[in-house]
Amino acid sequence: METNRYTVTEETLRRFDKPGPRYTSYPTAVEFHAGVDEAAYRDRLAKADACGPDAPLSFYTHLPFCEHRCLFCGCHVVITRNLDIGAKYLDYLKREIDLVASLLSKRRTVAQLQWGGGTPTYFTPDQLGDLLGHFKKYFTFESDAEIAVEVDPRVTTTEHLDCLVELGFNRLSMGVQDLTPEVQEAITRNQTVEQTRAMIEYARKVGFTEGINFDLIYGLPRQQLETFDKNLGQVIELRPDRVAVYSFAYVPWIKGHQKKLDKEELPSPDLKFKLYLMAMERFLEAGYEPIGMDHFALPEDELAQAARNRRLYRNFMGYTVKPASDMIALGVSGIGDVQRGYFQNEKKLSAYYAAIDDGRLPVSKGYLLDEDDRIRRYVITQLMCNFHVRKAKVAELFGIAFDDYFAVSLERLQEPIEAGFVEVTGDAVTVTDAGRLFVRNVCMAFDRYLEAKQRDKPIFSRTV
Ligand code: SF4
Secondary structure, eight states: OBOSSOBOOHHHHHHHOOBOOOOSSSSOGGGOBTTSOHHHHHHHHHHHHHTOTTSOEEEEEEEOEESSOOTTOOSOOEEOOOHHHHHHHHHHHHHHHHHHHHTOSSOOEEEEEEEEESOGGGSOHHHHHHHHHHHHHHOEEEEEEEEEEEEOTTTOOHHHHHHHHHHTOOEEEEEEEOOOHHHHHHHTOOOOHHHHHHHHHHHHHHTOOSOEEEEEEESOTTOOHHHHHHHHHHHHHHOOSEEEEEEOOOOTTTSGGGGGSOGGGSOOHHHHHHHHHHHHHHHHHTTOEEETTTEEEOTTSHHHHHHHTTOOEEETTEEESOOOSEEEEESTTOEEEETTEEEEEOSSHHHHHHHHHTTOOOEEEEEEOOHHHHHHHHHHHHHHHHSEEEHHHHHHHHOOOHHHHTHHHHHHTHHHHHTTSEEEOSSEEEEOGGGGGGHHHHHHTTOSSHHHHHTTSOOSOBOO
């Protein structure tokens, strides 16, 4: 298999296409355990509060409701058309905001807020306004705060967009996945080009002049080179500021509804790789710049500027230029990152409600990072975001000699080095252009937990 920029043999592809984490966190959520409880979370929130008023916070709010399930979906969702269930959830969410705010009396500025789901615009504009109004009773946005929301063009109305602009939202993330009708039929998500175009045009008209992001997926059932190419052409014509091109995470052992997808219709690893290359080449040709492993942005977008300067960061919400030191998650299943600890909220509505009724933060499990975790997290984050880690910087930050500390990892890198995916010099570890898709494999060499976890049963999706 060959393209003008990247050459990867099928044998190499087979060798590197193995289950691996996406590294939205390190250690990954697989390491979370119930020993990290509410008391631990309160303790870390108190430490976060002690950082004082000059340290802005990030917030993620999970709004889990959708009217229908899309078969490919990997999110934590509640499928219902019963609006009372949603209204009850918002009441509890506001009570969770009260609880968290009561522990953060000194720290009230916000650099980043994201509403994700589910489908945030499942709720009415009035409900969304009420929720944000409640949040703003306690917290103040910085003047250049990033206020983002995921929108589904199938259910988001012009009234929603008017309301979101008025509330101060400045980023829209639109689920698109693939505009090809046969693919949409296979994943039970029907969303026409016209719907998507109408939404982006209206969004721009009312004030989202930048900050429109599309999510696409490669590796879905029935995807073919020809139709995928057409789909990419349609997306490029709409000119979103950013595009995420995610590899489909086929994990039917975790997401039972994915069993309804016809396995025979999934693209082979070889085709999947070609789809990825096609996306990369089409976006580069169209003037987008590559961001991390699977994002693209127009050159004037701040993510592209940060990537050029190797100043990109990543948290549970994705790539960012705003690395707030603490990220607090609100809502069912949300995962926060506070003072060197990860904390995940209850996944079941009933358990989430019960905790709040008891006046408890609804945390169900988490993980507290030790020094080794922090060192490895730094290295993995640098590789995932900037494809480069400077050994001297790691030494400066953590007081270790890189080559000694990572002797085992460097040995494990031999395979990707031989494949031309990574270069190790006396100064740095650098992922090559050809290795971008395989950056997860490179990071896996630095992961202390992986071997023990992979032995027994499948956990992670495949890296290609
Ligand atoms: S709309 Fe989004 S969150 Fe809801 S089921 Fe479909 S993919 Fe999942």
